[in-house]
Amino acid sequence: MSNGSEHGTPVIDFRGVGLTYPGPPPVTALQPTDLVVHRGEYVTITGPSGSGKSTFLNIAGLVDAPSCGRYLLDGADTTDLSDAGRAGLRGSRIGFVFQSFHLLPHRSALENVVLAMVYNNVPRRLRPGRARDALRRVGLGHRIDATPTTLSGGERQRVAIARALVARPSLLLCDEPTGNLDTATADSVLELLDGLHRDGMTILIITHDPSVADRGGRTLSIRDGRLAEGSPASDLRTAS
Template sequence: MFTTTQPPAAALELHHVTKEFPGEPPVRALDDVSLRIDHGELVAVVGPSGSGKSTLLNVMGTLDRPTHGIVSVDGIDTAERSDNEVAGIRARKIGFVFQQFFLLPGMSAVENVSNGLLYQGVPPRERAARSIEALERVGLGHRLQHPPNHLSGGERQRVAVARALVHSPAFVLADEPTGNLDSKSTEAVMKLIHDLHSEGTTIVVITHDTAIADSLPRQVAVHDGALASDSAQRVLETVST
C-alpha cells in the first residue's frame, strides 16, 4: 500500500491574492500575488514608496483581508475563519516589529516584552520568565528594568524584537526595522536578525533599502502591487536548467 507524504505547511503562503480599495474605479493595491515562505527562511520584501509593500505587509500579517485569494498562516487558511479567529491566529502565530518601536514609556523592558503574552493565557510569573529569556536572547539581559527613555534607539528596537519573539511565533514580520536607526544601530539590529535566522527563526523584512534587502538570503521585489521578481524563483530556474 502506497502512502503519500504531504509537504510541510509553509510559515506563510499567499495564493493569488488581490487587494482593492473602494473608488471609481477601485484602486488595486495588490494584483494576483502568490508567495510562499517556508519555516526557517529570511526574506526581504523590497520596493519603493507606493509599490504596494505596506498593503502586502498588512495582508501577510492578517491585519487586513484580501479582496480575493487565500492567505494561510502556518497551514491555517484564514479565509475560512471569523475575524475573532483570525485575531487569535495573529496573536499566536505572528510576531511584529515596527519602525516606531511602539514601546510603552512607563514600563520597563521586561514589562514591554511581557505585553506580547497578555492574550496568550500565560500566568504572570511565566510571562516574566519568558520575557527575561527573550531579552537575554537579543543581548539585553543587562537592561531588563530600564524604561524606553533610558535605552538607545538600537536597544529599543531589540526590545521590540524580543516582544515579537516571546510567544514563539511561526514567523516575524519586521516593517522597516532600521528606519529610525543610525548606521551603527542598523548594523547591530541586522546582525541580530541574521543571528536569529541562524537559530531557525523565520523572518520577513519589509524595506525600501536595497542594501539591506541584498544582505538577506532571499529578495522579493514589489512593483505596482505585483511581485516583480523573486530571487528564490531565479535559483529554482537555474537549478532546473
C-alpha cells in the same frame, strides 16, 4: 512564487491573494499573488513608496483580509476567519517589528515584553520568566528594568524584537526595522536578526535600504501592486 525548496508545510502560502478597495473608483493595492515562504527562509521585500508593500505586510500579518484568493499560514486557511479569529492566529503565530518601536515609554523593558503576552493566552505566572528569556536572547538581560526613555535607539529596537519573539511565533515580520537607526546601530540589529535566522526563525523584512535587502537569502520586489522575484536597482533608488 516559490524558491523551489521542499521544507514541509510553508509558513506563508498565498494562492491568488489580492486586495482591491471598493472605491469608487476601485483601487487595486495588491494584484492577485502566488507566494510560498518556507520555514526558516529569510526574505526581503523592496519597492517604491505606494507600491503595495504595506498592503502586502498587512495581509501577511493578518491585519487586513484579502478581497480574493486564499492565504494559508502554517497550513491554516485564514480566508474565512473572523476579525477575532485572525487576531488570535496573529497573536500566536506572528511577531511584528516596526520602524518606530511602539514601546510604552514609562514601562520597563520587562513590562513592555510582558504586556505582549496578555492577549496570547500565556498563563500569568509564566510571563515574567518568558520575558526575561526573550530579553536575554536579544542581549538585554542587563537592562530589563530600564525604561525606553533611558535606552538607546538600538536597545529600544532590541526590546521590540524581544516583544515580537516572546510568544514564540513561527514568522517574524519586520517593517523598516532599521529606519530610525544610525549605520552602526542598524548593523548590530541586523546581526541580531541574522542570528535569529540561523536559529531557524522565518523572517520577512520590508525595506527600502539595499544593504538590508542584501541580508536576505531571497529578495522580492513589488511595484504597482505586483510582486516579483528579484530587486531591480530602480526599485531601491526610488523606494521610501
